[in-house]
Amino acid sequence: MRHRILSTAISSNLSLVAIRDRSRQIGELFGLDNVQRTRFVTAVSEIARNAIQFAGGGTLTFLVGDATVADDSQCVVAEISDRGPGISNVEELLRESGRRQEASAGGVGIPGSRRMADGFFIHSEPGKGTTVTLEMFLPRGTARLSGRQLSERVDQLTRRKPQTPVEELEQQNREMMLTLEELRQKKADLEDADRRKNEFLAMLAHELRNPLAAISLSLELAEHGDRGHLERSIAVIGRQTALLSRMVNDLLDVSRITRGKVDLQTEVVGIAELVDGGVEMSMPELNRRGHEVVVECPDEPVFVRVDTARLKQVFNNIIHNAARYTLQPDTIQIRVVRADREVRVEVIDRGVGIEPDMLPRIFDLFTQAPTAIGRQDAGLGIGLTVVQRLVRDHGGSVEAFSDGVGTGTRIVITLPVVDPPATETTTVICPVNRAGAHRVLVVDDNRDSADALAALLEMHGYLCAVAYDGTAALQAAASFVPTVGIIDLGLPDMPGFDVAIALRKGCANASLTLVALSGYSGADYQNNASAAGFNQYFAKPLVIREFFSFLTTVGK
Structure with a gap:
């Protein structure tokens, strides 16, 4: 949804002074930074100049509201319309804009303005005029304005004294100095971020190689050493695997958090x-x-x-x-x-x-x-x-x-701090070891992982069958009749979601419990797993203690 702020006529080159002034005021009023304001003012004045040159003038309308090219973002909008001859080759002009961008950092008119705006849209028909829409994103977290607040800001705009051409030129010079300083700072920040990124990648390679080297050497020692060496090697492998899991989890967490993808269950x-x-x-x-x-x-x-x-x-x-x-x-x-x-x-x-x-x-x-x-x-x-x-x-x-x-x-x-929760009467149910009560079907295209998990389950008294793809899983289920299915979502012949749906339809055991296992842990995957009929979702690497704790609750 968008709200109109004000409109102004584009009539002559002299009106460009007022247009630049209004564009700058609106940028300031809605929180655009120095670089954004300069881009916005320049893009608006260039399109307005085109309207004067090719159509004899037009109308400029400012709006504020939802952005077109980014979800959940707000923007200020400049819409420049004219009733001129129109543009017969809009698509060719925009393609040329892309080629010019690679060849030069400059450019005016439509190609240059397109590069300066966060969102750029053009509609033109021969003989019916042209409308160009420019969007500049507001800072993230900007509160949405009520109708009354918007009216107050429009009143502020209308009460401002227009600038003279000399004042406009002085203002441009001041803005250019501020923008250049801000660009220098951003350049320095980007160089620092790039340096830290390179250092991080070097550290990551080192951090990953260390535990992998320890695991590799421990496996060699376990293969050729005595029982004492075997026990020490297993302990080393356990510690180093936990370290690798911690690093991977940290990487996934920071990725989700910086993209705002973390769902909090409070x-x-x-x-x-x-x-x-x-x-x-x-x-x-x-x-x-x-x-x-x-x-x-x-x-x-x-x-x-x-x-x-x-x-x-x-x-x-x-x-x-x-x-x-x-x-x-x-x-x-x-x-x-x-x-x-x-x-x-x-x-x-x-x-x-x-x-x-x-x-x-x-x-x-x-x-x-x-x-x-x-x-x-x-x-x-x-x-x-x-x-x-x-x-x-x-x-x-x-x-x-x-x-x-x-x-x-x-x-x-x-x-x-919040108030304490209301006291509730709860019934404590002691978990019962139900080892041997379940028939477990393990489905994973990673044979080592599937075989190792099945071996662990059998050591704890469960009866297991193993399949390495979806087709084999469905065939095994027909004769094995599992009570629990552990299914990797990324199988080679079909998605694990489809395997779950087919098992729900064809399995003779109506009380079948399905567990999704995946290297992805995002909310979308978990929601899709639930829709496919899975009862539980575990991210890889599987924490065995938590998994066995879950198994003790199955069938209760």
Whole structure:
């Protein structure tokens, strides 16, 4: 939906001064930055100049509302219409625009204006005139204006004194200086981001090769060594696989979060439970480093409304960092303090600390401070970005404090407090080990994964059948009659969704439980899995403890 702001006539070259002035005022009024305003003013005046030159004039209308070329975005719109001879070769002109863009950074008229606008649309018929629509995106998070607020802004525009040609020229010069400075800063920021990206890719290659090398050598040792070597090799493989899983999960999280694809499942929970969960998740690293954790909480319970799993992940990331960057065995303090309608959680270590110039950038993506720690402990520089985005999504804030290298670090998370949940009477059902009660069909085109999972299930007393594609799964189900089907969604001959639908229709066991298994964990995949008839969704790599816990609930 779009709201009209004002219209003005395009009559002569002299009117271009007023048009540039109005375009600039509208850009300022709706929050366009210096570069955007310059682009907007230039594009509007170039199309208006075309209307004067080829059609003898026209009409310029400004609007504000939803953008055409981006979902959930707002924009200011300039619509320039004329009743001239029209353009008979619009498509050819636009193709020429693309070729000119590759050859030159300049350009005026339609080709140049198309490059300057965030959205560009043109409609023209020979003998019936031309309409060009230019869109410039408003800053993300801009609140939608009510009718009254929009009227107030239009009143501000109409009360402004028009500029003279000399004032317009002076204004252009000032804007050009500001825009050039902003472009220089953006260029420097892009160069810095590119440098950090290259450093990150180098780190990622190193971080991935280290655990893979350890796994490869451990497999060699297990194959040729004695039983003692086998046990040590299995332990190494377990630790390194967990490390790889953590890195992959961090990469997926930061990708989803930066694209706004995280769906939060919120509930009211005690802050102490979240902190305890973060400590529990960090115990392997804490124990490996020989650290002790001391938690101080208020006597009265403090409740917050959050996605429990995500906030436990937040505290895990921070505690894990505190453990990793404290080189000698030490005590890590966690203080929980309530202040009115907020709760503050402080994680304090006496580790390597943070350099003063790095402190403001510590939450930036791919940022890594130089430390004396071995490269194997430096991480990927994305954990704190995940922390900051998740905490902000919950209406909170996160800050980092350090007096410099060697002085330790204090990370402070602040969240809004909510009222405690209503007391409910619940019936506690103790899980019963139902090993042997289920017939499990494992379907995965990765033969090693399928065979390994089936072997683990059989070790726990389940009867298993294995299929490596969808067709074989449907054939096996006819004779095996599973009670549980574990199906990879990315099969070579048909999607796992189709396998699930066919099993639901053709399986003799009406109480069949279907489990989706996939390397994708987005909400779309989970929704599609549910629509196809799956009862549960697990992302790879499968956390065996959680999976077996789920199996104990099947059939209850």
